[in-house]
Amino acid sequence: MSSPRPAIEWLADAVLYQIYPQSFADSDGDGIGDFAGVEARLDHLEWLGVNTVWFNPCFASPFDDAGYDVADYLRVAPRYGTNEDLTRLTEAAGRRGIRVLLDLVAGHTSDQHPWFKASANDPADQRFIWADTDQAPEGFVASPGTRPGFYQPNFFESQPALNFGHARMDPAEPWRVPVDAEGPRANRQALRDIMDHWLGLGLSGFRVDMAASLVKDDPEHAETAKLWRELRGWLDRTHPGAALLSEWGDPQISVPAGFHADFFLQFGPRGDGLPLRSLWNNWEGTVSEPWEPLQPYFGATGEGTFSLFHDAWREATEIIGDAGFISLPTANHDFSRLSTGPRTAEQLPAAFAFQLTWPTLPAIYYGDEIGMRYVPGTPTREGSRLGPRYDRAGSRTPMQWDDSPNAGFSTAPAEDLYLPLDPDPDRPTVAAQRADEGSLLHLVRRLIALRKATPELGPKSSTEVLNEGYPLVYVRGGRFLVVVNPRAASAEATAPAGPAGAVEAAGVTVTDGVIRAEGFGYGIFDLGAR
The missing domain is CATH 3.20.20.80 (Glycosidases)
Structure with missing residues (x-):
């Protein structure tokens, strides 16, 4: 490399x-x-x-x-x-x-992650989102440890959400902490540590x-x-x-x-x-x-x-x-x-x-x-x-x-x-x-x-769409004409002026100023120096 x-x-x-x-x-x-x-x-x-x-x-x-x-x-x-x-x-x-x-x-992590196991037994831990309430807030799950209350999962119950803070505080939800609180700061640092570890190994x-x-x-x-x-x-x-x-x-x-x-x-x-x-x-x-x-x-x-x-x-x-x-x-x-x-x-x-x-x-x-x-x-x-x-x-x-x-x-x-x-x-x-x-x-x-091999087909080269219907027709980098007909029925469109040499095509022709595309046809054509 x-x-x-x-x-x-x-x-x-x-x-x-x-x-x-x-x-x-x-x-x-x-x-x-x-x-x-x-x-x-x-x-x-x-x-x-x-x-x-x-x-x-x-x-x-x-x-x-x-x-x-x-x-x-x-x-x-x-x-x-x-x-x-x-x-x-x-x-x-x-x-x-x-x-x-x-x-x-x-x-989020697994509920088997050591961070969560520790948090489920430490009422002061902020690495996850905990509600110290008598009843579970919507979407929260009962604590599996000695810590009272409920935790918020991200997806399945076994995926407790890591606490990166809340953007807005709410008196009705006193468990919310700001993004610069201790738990969110620790989690942001953990992301750096994880990425640093694997990037250091060549990823x-x-x-x-x-x-x-x-x-x-x-x-x-x-x-x-x-x-x-x-x-x-x-x-x-x-x-x-x-x-x-x-x-x-x-x-x-x-x-x-x-x-x-x-x-x-x-x-x-x-x-x-x-x-x-x-x-x-x-x-x-x-x-x-x-x-x-x-x-x-x-x-x-x-x-x-x-x-x-x-x-x-x-x-x-x-x-x-x-x-x-x-x-x-x-x-x-x-x-x-x-x-x-x-x-x-x-x-x-x-x-x-x-x-x-x-x-x-x-x-x-x-x-x-x-x-x-x-x-x-x-x-x-x-x-x-x-x-x-x-x-x-x-x-x-x-x-x-x-x-x-x-x-x-x-x-x-x-x-x-x-x-x-x-x-x-x-x-x-x-x-x-x-x-x-x-x-x-x-x-x-x-x-x-x-x-x-072709910079004109890259993600930053220009794209000019000539026909949005069927077939789809567009020009990349001012040089390559692309024709795609995803439907079963044939379709036609007007071709740009000038020669068009087939680079990769099946079921598409460009002749006499007309693009003819058979069902499910596609084609990439080099327009050359226009």
Whole structure:
């Protein structure tokens, strides 16, 4: 790896790849993925061309919420290996030009964390939010220790919220403390200590879980933003090459708050999650209950509206300027995969052609590069179920490497796997698609290589949208014409003047001033010197 560059510089070239570690590759046959398994598969990531990997939480945990309930921030969970195994993996990835980011759960711990066990027996401790009342305030949980009263969880009851203070005091809630109280100060210092520890071992940064949730009763997240700006300043001074990415879902707020990048997500502080949902969500899989139905732009019926995404992206981009980036994921551990419900394999190439040419940081969820699907009916595991129609397990099934037992994920008996495999006998695999140059995997690889080799396709190059309907037509960097038709029916649009040489195209032609796009067609064309 080259000498460290400021994160704001190297992120501009980043193609992120999210690994759910328990489902990626199992080296020891216990049915659960681990660091040695990931290390053995680094050749796949290098061949694919991704250069930044982020892991879901891999710290010691009772795994009530798949590792988002941390019992020790400075030690990895034994299921994945040791701290030394993670260091070795990071070094091996670095030799391939791949940076590694960890998931930092900043807002809460496990109820098994020593901090919480101590706090539950010490009425003076302020590390967590306690109400010394006779009855539980709404959402609070009874103390499990000798300390009387109730504590506030962030999510599940086993995830007590760390106390970063309240932005506003309230006489009706005398347990509130200001952001500069002893407990909040200790927790801010702990975040520095945790980041310093892992960055010192060669990690390249963090994706921060629930980054907007730290300070409570915080209008416009003003105090939370102040906290992160303070931490970003420390990070820039002590680890200037380290990146800080947020799970906030609102880049125009989170990037000015100190993050290098934020993901458009299926949720956000504004509650609608429109930027991502209006692209991909077809109301099958994980998120089908919380919101009113919305036809996605990348739907076969062609009933979606690109402007919902476009307007949100444009507004955020204008506010962010050169301060950071917006990241666009194909999916994640909380959200349905691209291949979900009625969306078929033939629809996926157009989605990747868009994702890898639009001016955002692309984040590929493991397995999406081969078209792994959300698997309905997957058994609930480690807190995956959040409601009758919201179970995330179907997006967390084992990586499909080949046609050997357990798809090459593990040598364990099938019944011992972390989650069962996709039972579809025609499920895609890496091996089969590596052998087929016409596969989705090869297309994704070529698109990544094109993006990395072409500054005009980067996140800060200009974007001119010529047609928002079907097909979607835009020009990057004044040079590359991109055409994407996500619907089943064909579509036409006016082409810009001048020649247009196909760089990567299927089902799209540009002739005589007309763009003709077959159903699910896509194309990238070089306009040359115009």
